[in-house]
Amino acid sequence: MTVGARVMVVEGDKVLLIRHRHIPGWQFPGGGVGPGETFEEAGARETLEETGYKPIGPMQLFGLYHNSSTVTNRDHVAFFVCTHFEKAFDHSGNFEIAEVGWFDRHSLPNGVTPATSQRIDEYFDKVEKRKIWGY
Secondary structure: OEEEEEEEEEEOOEEEEEEEOOOOOEEOOEEEOOOOOOHHHHHHHHHHHHHOEEEOOOOEEEEEEEEOOOOOOOEEEEEEEEOOEEEOOOOOOOOOEEEEEEEEOOOOOOOEOHHHHHHHHHHHOOOOOOOEOOO
């Protein structure tokens, strides 16, 4: 079984998204939970590494999702919402991350992943939470 954490960094109606070099689409920062890490610690670490923004204080656990991708049927994602953060550094891209950007939830970029769009709807519009991550 694999476990991961993703984080939606929110400021008003804007969300922070990333675009990977090796995975298509705009999505939330996140990744695998390492040995000795909690889900929240992994989400905070990945957010900082992938965006340059550092979550401050506890984040809200929004939901737990089953990620039934084509690669495995044994992946699970803890999804957090972060509303308190600070900019630690300017992320100009690297070997993993092509772009980082803030987007109004009503004007998401082309290519946003279904899971990203679904979590935004669940959080902002209070639509019923799905159990599947949504790739």
